[in-house]
Structures are given as C-alpha cells and as structure tokens.
C-alpha cells in the first residue's frame with residue numbers, strides 16, 4: 001500500500017543524488033571484506049537551506065500553513081543547522097522566525113548564525129544552563145509574545161524531531177530505497193549521524209513501513225545509545241497516535257552506535273578533522289565536524305574492525321552541515 005503523506009510544502013530539490021564512494025571503498029572497506037560505500041546527498045537538498053532539516057520542515061511548514069500560523073519558533077545551539085534552515089524557510093514563506101539559541105554571542109557572526117541574521121530571524125541568546133532548564137518556559141514566553149501582537153506561532157522542537165517531522169525521513173527512506181532499486185540493489189545498511197533522533201526515526205520507520213530489510217544505524221554525536229533508542233520510539237509513538245497502523249514502536253529495530261561521540265557534542269578529536277580532510281581530498285565530499293564528519297569517522301573505524309563484512313551495499317546519508325565547518329577553522333592547523 002502506498003504511504004499517504006500529510007500536507008507538505010515543497011522546498012527541497014528532490015530526489016537528491018545517490019553516489020558511489022569508490023576510492024573510499026577501495027581504501028577503507030574492500031581490504032577488510034566490507035561493502036561498497038554509497039552516499040545519499042542530502043547535503044544537496046538546497047543551497048542555504050541545505051541538509052536533513054529541510055525534509056522535516058517541508059511537513060512542518062505544511063502544518064503551519066494549515067493551522068494559519070505566520071510565525072515559527074524553534075531552538076538550538078548558536079551553530080544549529082536546524083535553526084539556520086528554519087530561518088531561511090521562514091523567510092522564503094513570508095513567516096516570522098524566533099530562535100531560542102544556546103550560548104553567548106559577541107563580535108561578528110559566523111557560519112549558521114550569520115545566515116540566521118541574514119534571513120532576518122530574531123535571535124534570543126541563553127546561557128546553556130538556562131536554555132536547558134527553562135526550555136518549555138522560553139517557548140511559552142515567545143509564543144505569548146507573538147500572540148499578544150496578533151500573530152499565530154508554531155513551536156518546533158529541537159531538530160524538528162517529533163511525530164510530524166518524522167515524515168521527512170519516511171519520505172527520505174522511500175526515496176533512498178527507490179534510488180537503490182533503480183541501481184539494482186537493496187542496501188544492507190543505512191547509516192546517518194544522529195543528534196535529535198528524527199532522521200534515524202524516519203529512516204527506521206520508513207524502512208519498516210516499506211518492508212525493506214535494510215538495517216538503519218544512527219551514529220550518535222551526543223547523549224547515549226539508550227537515550228536515542230527511547231527518543232526514536234517516542235517519535236514513532238507520537239507519529240502513530242490517532243492513526244490506524246499496526247507498527248509497535250517497542251518492536252522496531254533501533255540500532256545506535258554511541259562509541260564515537262568523543263569529548264562531547266560539537267567537540268571532536270583531531271582524528272575527526274583528519275577524516276574530514278581525507279574525505280574531501282579523496283572524494284570531493286565535504287563533511288562537517290559536528291555530525292557527518294564524526295559519524296563518517298566512526299563508520300571508517302567500524303569498517304576497519306570488520307563490522308559490516310556481511311554487507312554488500314552500505315549507504316551513508318549525508319545530512320549536510322557545511323556552514324558549521326568554518327567556525328572550526330582553527331582545528332585544521334595540520335593542513336598547513
């Protein structure tokens with residue numbers, strides 16, 4: 001049965017390309033009996049709005065339009081790709097955007113924050129402790145602020161990961177499986193970086209709904225494996241509420257690798273920066289230090305250890321993040 005999708009505003013350039021990574025396969029996978037490596041180029045969903053958040057925001061924007069909202073409120077770190085994408089989506093659709101940003105800011109804006117400002121988003125900055133402990137209150141404060149001024153606001157959770165945003169990667173899974181089918185295979189493994197869980201949740205649920213035997217593994221960039229196992233199931237439960245669907249969130253295969261988080265969220269060891277340089281050099285593919293670079297570095301270690309030996313084809317979903325590379329420029333001193 002075809003999947004019936006809720007209202008959506010088309011914003012991304014789809015389908016994104018699926019490309020083989022033959023030089024990386026030859027160097028890092030084939031010598032260990034591993035699979036052919038492919039990359040699903042979701043860093044090419046758009047230019048300024050590039051990355052995985054745009055797929056989710058197509059459905060969130062659809063809901064905002066249907067509910068008569070003219071304002072989007074969301075949250076994230078100062079270098080949040082999700083906030084940058086939301087800022088541009090709001091501008092594109094003629095909606096106001098209020099960002100609740102974690103961290104302090106002084107001097108010239110860089111990376112994603114610069115784009116937030118260019119897009120005209122209103123930015124509120126909060127110290128991490130306040131950001132985490134008062135998050136619900138902050139959303140409420142800003143929603144009331146706009147509603148008292150005659151606007152209607154839609155609050156979008158971290159990373160647009162919830163029962164609505166999950167549609168983005170149900171559709172993303174359908175597209176990815178179709179790309180592979182057209183090339184004559186079904187991927188044994190699909191891998192993505194996982195940060196707020198929604199991409200992994202959508203890919204996992206999408207593969208389940210489509211009856212694919214592909215296994216989805218999220219490489220965590222923060223929190224823990226247990227956290228994401230629960231978060232993915234929460235998103236799926238929220239998606240399922242009020243639907244006629246037999247999916248049992250508790251029975252989904254939710255595979256998380258939390259071995260490559262390193263020192264912490266958005267903090268990486270030099271090995272990750274070296275992987276970013278090598279992948280750019282070998283394949284012309286640009287990864288970011290917070291998500292895709294860390295996840296891809298983890299994947300190369302796992303290939304080295306023979307983890308994916310039983311697989312023929314492995315697809316890495318490139319979720320974007322380019323703007324976050326430049327604020328990390330001081331970590332690339334080894335290139336000089």
Ligand SMILES: *Cc1c(COP(=O)(O)O)cnc(C)c1O
Nearest residue numbers: 081195196197199291319320321
């Ligand atoms: C947000 C983000 C992720 C993580 O996706 P989630 O759905 O939040 O788990 C991965 N890569 C990039 C570049 C991102 O911006």
